Amino acid sequence: MFGQVRYWALKELFIPLLRTYEAKRRGSRPRKGSLPLSSNRVLKGLIMSHYYLGRYAKGVLPVAWVTSGAPVELLRPFGFYTIYPENHSALCAAQKMGGGLCLVAEERGYSKDLCSYAKIDLGVFFSGRTPVGRLPKPDLLFASNNICGTVLYWYRVLSKEYSIPLIVFDTPFNYGPLRQEDLDYMLDQIEEIIEKLQRISKREFRMERLIKTMRLSKATCELWQEILNTMKQIPAPATIFDIFSHMLPIVSLRGLRSAHSYYQVLYWELLQRVRDKVSPLSEERIRLLWDNIAIWYKMRDLSELMMRHKANLVGATYTNAWAETIVHMDPTRPFESLAKAYSLVILNNNLYHRLELIRKLATEFKVNGVIMHSARSCKPYSLGQYDIKRILQERYNLPCLILEGDIADERYYSDEGNKTRIEAFLESLI
Amino acid sequence: MKRVFGGIDIGSLTTKVVLIDEKMSILSGQIIYTGYDGIHAAHEALERALSEARLKQEEIQGIVATGYGRHLLDFAHKAVTEITCHALGALYYYPNLRTLLDIGGQDSKAIGVDPGSRRVTNFRMNDKCAAGTGRFLEVMAERLRLDMERMIQLALDAKEALEISSLCTVFAETEVVSMVAQGKPIGEILRGLHMAVINRVYPMLRDVGIKPDVVMTGGVAKNKAIVRLLEERLKLKVFVPPDPQLTGALGAALIAMNTSD
Numbered sequence A: 001m002f003g004q005v006r007y008w009a010l011k012e013l014f015i016p017l018l019r020t021y022e023a024k025r026r027g028s029r030p031r032k033g034s035l036p037l038s039s040n041r042v043l044k045g046l047i048m049s050h051y052y053l054g055r056y057a058k059g060v061l062p063v064a065w066v067t068s069g070a071p072v073e074l075l076r077p078f079g080f081y082t083i084y085p086e087n088h089s090a091l092c093a094a095q096k097m098g099g100g101l102c103l104v105a106e107e108r109g110y111s112k113d114l115c116s117y118a119k120i121d122l123g124v125f126f127s128g129r130t131p132v133g134r135l136p137k138p139d140l141l142f143a144s145n146n147i148c149g150t151v152l153y154w155y156r157v158l159s160k161e162y163s164i165p166l167i168v169f170d171t172p173f174n175y176g177p178l179r180q181e182d183l184d185y186m187l188d189q190i191e192e193i194i195e196k197l198q199r200i201s202k203r204e205f206r207m208e209r210l211i212k213t214m215r216l217s218k219a220t221c222e223l224w225q226e227i228l229n230t231m232k233q234i235p236a237p238a239t240i241f242d243i244f245s246h247m248l249p250i251v252s253l254r255g256l257r258s259a260h261s262y263y264q265v266l267y268w269e270l271l272q273r274v275r276d277k278v279s280p281l282s283e284e285r286i287r288l289l290w291d292n293i294a295i296w297y298k299m300r301d302l303s304e305l306m307m308r309h310k311a312n313l314v315g316a317t318y319t320n321a322w323a324e325t326i327v328h329m330d331p332t333r334p335f336e337s338l339a340k341a342y343s344l345v346i347l348n349n350n351l352y353h354r355l356e357l358i359r360k361l362a363t364e365f366k367v368n369g370v371i372m373h374s375a376r377s378c379k380p381y382s383l384g385q386y387d388i389k390r391i392l393q394e395r396y397n398l399p400c401l402i403l404e405g406d407i408a409d410e411r412y413y414s415d416e417g418n419k420t421r422i423e424a425f426l427e428s429l430i
Numbered sequence B: 001m002k003r004v005f006g007g008i009d010i011g012s013l014t015t016k017v018v019l020i021d022e023k024m025s026i027l028s029g030q031i032i033y034t035g036y037d038g039i040h041a042a043h044e045a046l047e048r049a050l051s052e053a054r055l056k057q058e059e060i061q062g063i064v065a066t067g068y069g070r071h072l073l074d075f076a077h078k079a080v081t082e083i084t085c086h087a088l089g090a091l092y093y094y095p096n097l098r099t100l101l102d103i104g105g106q107d108s109k110a111i112g113v114d115p116g117s118r119r120v121t122n123f124r125m126n127d128k129c130a131a132g133t134g135r136f137l138e139v140m141a142e143r144l145r146l147d148m149e150r151m152i153q154l155a156l157d158a159k160e161a162l163e164i165s166s167l168c169t170v171f172a173e174t175e176v177v178s179m180v181a182q183g184k185p186i187g188e189i190l191r192g193l194h195m196a197v198i199n200r201v202y203p204m205l206r207d208v209g210i211k212p213d214v215v216m217t218g219g220v221a222k223n224k225a226i227v228r229l230l231e232e233r234l235k236l237k238v239f240v241p242p243d244p245q246l247t248g249a250l251g252a253a254l255i256a257m258n259t260s261d
């Protein structure tokens, strides 16, 4: 009872105050020469309150830990408080805590070669160290293998350690177009998942609630798409690093009103910049596309390096992943929509799909070249990049650079070497 | 008054300076060890180059810095990567250059060049691992107590190359020591070691595309065994410019000349 009162008081009274305060506060040190978005402050309040409220959610709401590619919309009608370990790992990495937390997991015997999102999360589990104070213990784990196989093993470890159920949404890989039998298989799973969720949350499933969530989710993804579209403007109103840092709502708060409201604020600000032709660069001489997940601990350095060379990263296959499957979302047919939208994501698709996607984005965003981050962690995203690069260069005359590094473990990044690679690449484009 | 331009290449091992005049004639070139202070090395090398050419620093119209310490120099007018500089320096001697291999003390690079536009079209760089760099051969020479010249000659004279299977410098060292202990012919071991370097850089070359003219620069280009074995492997003539270590600094000087107009 006390827990419930405390949670609702925090949610309704304290959090709005915190967010107003954060929105008014002056931001931290901006990147050199950069033009920080004023929405950043609103975002900071949103992230803080999301993790802060999470601390008190345990016992009041069922808590689920979810993979970034799981159909979270299914959880929303049951009122789960959702935490995204991948997102939290990225947050740790951005605070340069990644390497240290990975080490904790490695000392426990986990392989160095594991994805660093997983290693960081296990490191947090074993050490309790996190920049957000405390993560609420999960009652349920919800994973989908549409992004990789790693998440299954990682979540199995969590399931064993916490002694809690794990629900897996299995999405067959698309070697070609989606097959009917795969669709049927996924629809069967969704029905089973709903039954399990009713049991775990002790709440009835209500279809109209799911439809409502789907509407909100679709609207948020559409808004996200519009935000990405502003970057097609020459000069672009922001940098991809700005966009990367605004991904938390679309990943972690998808299907919730707060994500949608936040993106209205961001979209409005970007629209103003487009209208006034405001650019964070003094001059935009080179436009580039990014492939693969961000390098979270290098955002500031990379952004400054790009600016110095009057180059701007304006689009990314990564940010596009949350807009790519909107076409399959029909809120009136929620089950089918979820199956399609979640199984047709970039990482569950063949390399030809990836090649065509990069070509399409390169044309739409009018870029001069592509930077492909070959991420040690993420095999499904990095596999095939050398072939894609060769085809893009030879057949389509699109210059590409492969940058070896890692998403979250700074120990795998060669600063000098990569600086030379990037500069040499930019020199070849001018 | 003569117009003079300078290129300074601050590498992790050595620092190089080249001075040219407006007719692109090379006035002087210097190589010194970088040591722990790249800025000091750059000043030192520049002074030596100036005195060799009987010039004063004020007479230099433009200086471009390159190499891993390229951002250190406040008196340079511009910093350009060694990848671009090596390509331009090699084009100076070989205008039909298409594929460039640069093996230095600490890293190696394969660079694809379009001679028409004089641009770098593609490149690969290895800076993670000593195998495939000059350091690999130095470590082995030290281990076998041979001087470099002798090592190269023995490798050239051998008819066969023993296969060194380890890709890692440390493991290869152990492998070589055990080969010596087994009484395997030293020449064949050494030829094998040179092949190991080539096997390491070959995939990078293939990735950027192997097209004539193939040119090799960097300190290791002075190693005749490497050049010969590379020619055999590629079945192509491999050109080596005079003073291959100075190619980056020369390219930097050429950029200084072109940007000062």
Ligand code: SF4
Pocket: A086, A115, A116, A117, A118, A147, A148, A149, A150, A151, A293, A377, A378, A379, A380, A381, A407
């Ligand atoms: S980064 Fe790649 S490997 Fe790691 S969890 Fe995400 S998709 Fe899986």
